[in-house]
Amino acid sequence: MTNRGADADAVDRETESQWEGLPAGIRTQVDGYVLQDGSFQAIRLVWEAGRAQGVGLYEAQKIVHLRYLHFGDRVARTPDSPLDLDSLAALARGIRARVVAIEAVWDGDTVHDWFVRLLAVTDEPAGEKCLATIYWGTAVRALDGADEGALHPSAAAATRAGGDLAAHLGVPFHFASPDTPDDEAPRWRP
Known part of the structure; x- marks a missing residue:
């Protein structure tokens, strides 16, 4: 030691x-x-x-x-993305196109390592809008001591927040690779 x-x-x-x-x-x-x-x-x-x-x-x-x-x-820290249902629902309601799914996708960089982006997938026009970026620290604070099991904290927070939002909006939730960071995992398709 x-x-x-x-x-x-x-x-x-x-x-x-x-x-x-x-x-x-x-x-x-x-x-x-x-x-x-x-x-x-x-x-x-x-x-x-x-x-x-x-x-x-x-x-x-x-x-x-x-x-x-x-x-x-x-340090003037970059604020965490809100992960509470009310905030995410307000952001989703502000999208001009119809939201057809909520999707969690892995991303990463040399500064933050792996993180998850929570997206609202739209049709007419087809596209996506990022509702939240869930870095490790953001996830740990959002989970507030909750057991995430074997999941990366960002995946656990995205699964919880994304699942709740999708249920609230009555649309599917898709997270192709919650167990393993993979920025090339299959994306949601209708």
Whole structure:
């Protein structure tokens, strides 16, 4: 246990050293992005500016993570998408086309890892409208300690919110791959 702690401290010192090795102007801009919850822009800037000093994408992510920890509550966090039935129903009612299904689909990026988008599928015109983006943290807060079983929290929250909304609207709910993140899972078809 002591060795793992010492290793973690060494990693933090290395990350801090890489941060301090960046030019002051870059550090100021990164902090600006972090304070605005622009993690993707911050990671990209650290990676591009630090590449010559051996800062890879993983190291850039660690550096930005430490900046988030440094600023804590001062970060103007991107608000969670609402997942309560009243809010989702209001968003669905605001769509001009007829909603024919509610669908949950996996998506992912280097900043958030896997997340789920909750969509209202429409006809005439055929399309879709994103009602909510359910990141890990959003899901954990929405589930509020509820047992999600073996599901990824985003899948559990999407299944609950999407199922409730679909039942409320009297339309089908479709989630092709709730057990495994898969952004190429089959989509809903009437």
